[in-house]
Amino acid sequence: MADTLQFDLVSPERKLASVSVTEVRIPGTDGDLTAMAGHTPTITTLRPGLLQVVHQGGTDDYVISGGFAEIGPDSVSVLAERAHPRGEVTQEIYEGMVEEFASAHRDAQAKFENEPGPVDDTAKLLADMVAVGTHIGLDPKQPNF
């Protein structure tokens, strides 16, 4: 079976998945990428987004809030700071995740008044997180953003 790879998704608190898959769609910081068997070994950081795993039984979606992924020719390991299977993400969990980034954004705004760099970075992360919500059909409740 040359066309499958071993996929592991771990968060600091637990191991969420360890399955054999055909393809993994990863929300990388510099853009989305799809890993299939035989991919060049790559390490990429992640932005908040939807991680999609395609295997024989269908597609699994996970909402992740950042971290990094290690891609090898026959394995993909995603180390996510926070990760939830899409089905488990309730409005409440989602709002918690958005709030985390919103508060980081506010902190950055307060701290770096005359430096747009860090503020923009946090704004981007927040926007990514908000975008996930619209994508999976939850209300981001961030009208002023």
Added chain:
Amino acid sequence: MPSLKDLKNRIASVKSTRKITKAMQMVAAAKLRRAQDAAEAARPYAERFDAVMAGLASSVGGSDGAPRLLAGTGKEDVHLLVVMTAERGLCGGFNGSIVRKARIRASELLAQGRTVKILTVGKKGREMLRRDYGDHFVGHVDLTDVKRVGYANAQDIARDVLGRFEADEFDVATIYYARFQNVITQIPTEQQIIPAKFEGGEEADTALYDYEPGEEEILADLLPRGVATQIFAALLENAASEQGARMSAMDNATRNAGEMIDKLTIEYNRSRQAVITNELIEIISGAEAL
């Protein structure tokens, strides 16, 4: 010579003490299972994280552009000791051994003329260090209300530590906690977290990777997470160690209470017998006198 009544009361009180220590032991055993499971569940993440970081650090580490969290500030004047202990006592030498380790280091550093700052996590360590090192305290993290340590707790502590590092409040940070080996043995451990140290870089293995974005950006992104990961691992080890230490301490206490009860019971029976003998002598000698 205590009276019969006194002895009886003593036995009753030791018995209830034994009941309490027995209950505490069983609670600790149950909590230990959970803490061990949590520590186990966190291991895959930490291991992979370390492997990737070690590879990155060994390839970027030497260059001038290495982040401050890895390269350090170039000085070693101000040390931050993060002392992690329990919120509760009655767990044998657990808190004491961690504090002792930190204390030795602190006095060494002070003797070398360095500045020592102490951040305490957990009430017990703070109480023990207050008298000698109270002036060096810079902060305290209270986990009394936390039933189960989560990654969020570690992140909060990491954020605090990193904030201080960015504000140039210290040069080197070290954490103190007890590594769980088994129920009897917990090893007090010191671990330097800033500047970051990684064991064994597998250069040949990781040099093959493409990095997206660049190596240095990834490293800059991951180093702060590494601090949180290490603190989280330490918190989990500590939680397991605390319950393990409490379990064996309470096991000892239960056994001691049992011995005490046996001793008191023998004493009680002897003095009861003595009273009976006395009464008999009185009756017999009274009858003979007639």
